[in-house]
Amino acid sequence: MGCGTSCSEKDKQSETALKAALIIQNWYRGRRAQLKTRQRYALTIFQSIEYADEQSQLQLSNFFSFMLENYTRVLEEDSDQSKCAIKPELVTHLLGSNIQDKDRQDYLGLIDVPDSYCGPRLQFPLTFTDIDLLIEAFKQQQILHAYYVLEVLFETKKLLQQKPNFTHTKTSPSKEITICGDLHGKLDDLFLIFSKNGLPSVSNPYVFNGDFVDRGKNSMEILMILFVSFLVYPNDLHLNRGNHEDFMMNKRYGFTKEVLNKYKLHGKKILQILEDIYTWLPIGTIIDNEILVVHGGISDSTDLNLLHRIERNKWKSVLMPPIPIDGDRATEKENKVGTTITARGIRTNGSLSEQLTKHEWEQVVDILWSDPRGKRGCYPNTSRGGGCYFGPDVTSRILNKYQLKMLIRSHECKPEGYEICHDGKVITLFSASNYYEEGSNRGAYIRVSSGTPPRFFQYQMTRATCLRPHYQRVNALESSAIRMLKERMISQKTDLIRVFQLQDCSKSGKLSVGQWAFSMENVLGLNLPWRSLSSRLVTIDKDGNIDYMSSFQDIHIQKPVKEAQYTLIETVYRYRSDLQIIFNVIDSDHSGLISMEEFRSMWKLFTSYYSVCIDDSQIDELAERMDLNKDGSIDFNEFLKAFYVVHKFDKLNKSDTKFA
Amino acid sequence: MADDRSREGTETAVAEFHKKIKEAFEVFDHESNNTVDVREIGTIIRSLGCCPSEGELHDLIAEVEEEEPTGYIRFEKFLPVMTEVLLERRYRPIPEDILLRAFEVLDPAKRGFLSKEELIKYMTEEGEPFSQEEMEEMLSAAVDPESNSIHFKDYITMMVIDEN
Numbered sequence: 119m120g121c122g123t124s125c126s127e128k129d130k131q132s133e134t135a136l137k138a139a140l141i142i143q144n145w146y147r148g149r150r151a152q153l154k155t156r157q158r159y160a161l162t163i164f165q166s167i168e169y170a171d172e173q174s175q176l177q178l179s180n181f182f183s184f185m186l187e188n189y190t191r192v193l194e195e196d197s198d199q200s201k202c203a204i205k206p207e208l209v210t211h212l213l214g215s216n217i218q219d220k221d222r223q224d225y226l227g228l229i230d231v232p233d234s235y236c237g238p239r240l241q242f243p244l245t246f247t248d249i250d251l252l253i254e255a256f257k258q259q260q261i262l263h264a265y266y267v268l269e270v271l272f273e274t275k276k277l278l279q280q281k282p283n284f285t286h287t288k289t290s291p292s293k294e295i296t297i298c299g300d301l302h303g304k305l306d307d308l309f310l311i312f313s314k315n316g317l318p319s320v321s322n323p324y325v326f327n328g329d330f331v332d333r334g335k336n337s338m339e340i341l342m343i344l345f346v347s348f349l350v351y352p353n354d355l356h357l358n359r360g361n362h363e364d365f366m367m368n369k370r371y372g373f374t375k376e377v378l379n380k381y382k383l384h385g386k387k388i389l390q391i392l393e394d395i396y397t398w399l400p401i402g403t404i405i406d407n408e409i410l411v412v413h414g415g416i417s418d419s420t421d422l423n424l425l426h427r428i429e430r431n432k433w434k435s436v437l438m439p440p441i442p443i444d445g446d447r448a449t450e451k452e453n454k455v456g457t458t459i460t461a462r463g464i465r466t467n468g469s470l471s472e473q474l475t476k477h478e479w480e481q482v483v484d485i486l487w488s489d490p491r492g493k494r495g496c497y498p499n500t501s502r503g504g505g506c507y508f509g510p511d512v513t514s515r516i517l518n519k520y521q522l523k524m525l526i527r528s529h530e531c532k533p534e535g536y537e538i539c540h541d542g543k544v545i546t547l548f549s550a551s552n553y554y555e556e557g558s559n560r561g562a563y564i565r566v567s568s569g570t571p572p573r574f575f576q577y578q579m580t581r582a583t584c585l586r587p588h589y590q591r592v593n594a595l596e597s598s599a600i601r602m603l604k605e606r607m608i609s610q611k612t613d614l615i616r617v618f619q620l621q622d623c624s625k626s627g628k629l630s631v632g633q634w635a636f637s638m639e640n641v642l643g644l645n646l647p648w649r650s651l652s653s654r655l656v657t658i659d660k661d662g663n664i665d666y667m668s669s670f671q672d673i674h675i676q677k678p679v680k681e682a683q684y685t686l687i688e689t690v691y692r693y694r695s696d697l698q699i700i701f702n703v704i705d706s707d708h709s710g711l712i713s714m715e716e717f718r719s720m721w722k723l724f725t726s727y728y729s730v731c732i733d734d735s736q737i738d739e740l741a742e743r744m745d746l747n748k749d750g751s752i753d754f755n756e757f758l759k760a761f762y763v764v765h766k767f768d769k770l771n772k773s774d775t776k777f778a
Numbered sequence: 779m780a781d782d783r784s785r786e787g788t789e790t791a792v793a794e795f796h797k798k799i800k801e802a803f804e805v806f807d808h809e810s811n812n813t814v815d816v817r818e819i820g821t822i823i824r825s826l827g828c829c830p831s832e833g834e835l836h837d838l839i840a841e842v843e844e845e846e847p848t849g850y851i852r853f854e855k856f857l858p859v860m861t862e863v864l865l866e867r868r869y870r871p872i873p874e875d876i877l878l879r880a881f882e883v884l885d886p887a888k889r890g891f892l893s894k895e896e897l898i899k900y901m902t903e904e905g906e907p908f909s910q911e912e913m914e915e916m917l918s919a920a921v922d923p924e925s926n927s928i929h930f931k932d933y934i935t936m937m938v939i940d941e942n
């Protein structure tokens with residue numbers, strides 16, 4: 119049935135249009151998939167580096183344990199106590215001193231809230247109006263006066279002490295409970311959740327599953343809102359401890375800095391009380407006797423009955439194992455402290471009570487640090503250095519053992535804000551959107567009630583009023599991740615070059631992709647898709663071989679003084695976060711200065727523990743050259759600030775990363 | 779001799795392909811148990827530089843799925859199929875000039891641009907139609923907000939530069 123030439127022409131036209139459309143669609147889908155993959159790669163980079171940092175943190179904590187262990191030996195051996203880096207104040211600082219209630223009145227009585235203060239003024243006993251007040255004030259970027267902060271903290275501690283290790287709560291068809299994951303100081307996300315889901319109240323209960331602080335710049339404000347809400351609705355606002363509710367983590371991940379910056383006068387006191395409060399935060403929440411909510415996860419040895427019974431406030435930092443010390447922790451020389459330090463990897467004297475304490479401590483670490491994985495069984499969590507990886511069989515067994523149906527946990531950033539695994543039995547919930555970088559991930563929260571499946575809500579904060587095109591967002595995300603990775607690479611440049619050269623027998627400066635990938639993985643200890651990332655990190659020639667020195671061409675570590683030896687510079691740069699924390703801990707009066715002797719003996723301990731082969735005299739010389747020796751004291755912040763990385767193609771010298 | 783060398787060459791090439799495929803797979807293997815959600819397979823295949831059409835993708839998925847589809851694809855099944863695809867250099871990406879010509883075909887009046895409505899019509903009604911999400915994403919990058927049209931030559935150039 120023909121209809122003439124015009125019809126067949128039309129057919130041909132539409133056939134060509136069809137083919138053209140197919141070509142464009144095909145191309146676009148390929149492009150889109152590549153963008154999505156690059157986004158995932160960026161996330162993987164951020165995550166690997168984050169976990170590697172956590173490992174460093176654990177190593178550092180072990181170093182502190184090592185220092186404490188050596189403390190007594192040093193006390194016994196060293197006649198000149200003034201030269202000792204490990205002063206008694208340091209021990210107290212690390213092991214903690216308990217704030218008495220009488221401290222409160224003494225301290226608060228001395229603080230005056232001036233009339234000129236125009237921030238929020240809380241009225242005790244607190245009511246819901248105070249919650250509103252705080253939220254409005256924080257939206258306008260006001261800072262709550264230290265007096266009120268301390269009042270809230272003292273009250274919170276008092277109330278937390280009355281709570282059991284696990285909060286048991288019930289829902290009903292008309293009363294759902296909302297569960298939120300990590301917030302990490304991202305106040306905007308909390309505001310978004312409250313605006314979408316309503317403020318906490320008796321009819322709108324919440325569980326906040328840990329990691330309220332660190333990284334984001336409003337950790338203090340988040341804590342204040344959460345604690346005030348807790349004080350107003352103690353039976354409907356539930357808080358679980360996360361691995362970042364820990365003074366050691368706060369020193370590395372920014373919260374300590376935030377507090378000291380915002381509260382120059384009273385910051386130290388605030389930090390002191392917070393350290394206490396952390397230890398009193400409940401370990402988890404159990405909903406309807408069916409759902410277990412904890413921050414990290416479980417292990418195959420998780421014993422909920424034991425966890426219900428332990429004294430949870432025993433460990434100041436979950437990173438530092440319990441250190442029972444016989445007798446007084448007095449600082450006089452005469453009182454020979456008979457120390458038996460029980461710690462992972464360090465000797466124990468085997469007494470029963472110490473073994474029990476160690477076992478209890480491991481249980482808590484597992485709850486706060488573990489991650490679920492698809493592989494069956496239970497394995498040490500090698501990425502983070504603490505807790506374990508637990509498989510679906512472990513989940514089934516533990517849930518069955520305690521007649522539970524589901525585990526809700528947080529602790530891991532997920533691109534969609536949540537993830538379900540282990541056959542629907544484990545939900546990961548993460549509530550800080552754009553956690554690593556603008557565009558890195560969404561946040562989510564869930565609402566549960568007995569008898570109905572949980573409902574998920576996702577969101578993503580954005581600064582702009584309209585989103586940039588996808589490819590621009592991915593580019594920005596990727597650049598940020600690659601930059602961070604390159605900084606990692608340059609901090610281990612010497613080791614990398616050594617390994618590259620070992621394999622480059624012909625000294626051509628080139629390696630195969632396989633050889634290069636192998637070297638990178640082994641030296642940096644990061645499990646990344648090196649082959650896929652190679653084009654962003656090195657120059658590849660037309661034969662597919664890698665010019666391994668090319669990654670170091672556009673980046674270098676700034677030399678603080680001309681004559682400084684490269685390996686020393688690299689070492690200080692590499693361990694700068696650890697050194698920052700160590701010096702911070704020694705500087706017990708937060709003056710920013712430590713004595714040259716403390717600096718030297720700390721450096722000596724550090725290099726021996728971390729097996730760093732640097733001559734001690736070099737660091738001395740460097741400090742001298744940098745002219746930071748101020749009458750026998752060194753300004754260590756100035757010292758460390760002088761070690762930073764320069765990216766050649768930067769307009770501004772962005773020296774370091776979000777993880778400082 | 780030459781045969782041995784070329785076989786050795788192919789073996790190394792295969793080994794390298796295996797590693798590349800494993801890397802791409804692992805990024806989407808959230809639980810680290812060597813499986814990925816079937817909905818991510820298209821992304822993985824495309825990330826390895828191949829450009830199958832949706833139809834070709836369906837065929838590939840059928841090859842790597844279990845006898846009784848579970849919604850998950852196992853690495854052991856994916857690897858050999860994907861290695862073949864890479865070795866045979868199947869589903870090569872579209873060269874820039876062909877892409878340009880495709881746009882030009884849709885612009886017979888040779889204006890040098892397509893209106894937003896025209897692009898939407900073609901992409902959502904012809905060929906293997908876009909989902910709403912895909913369409914919105916393409917528009918956000920391609921549309922010139924002042925003229926509400928797509929200057930496809932500039933658009934292509936921009937995308938190509940970005941890729942490299």
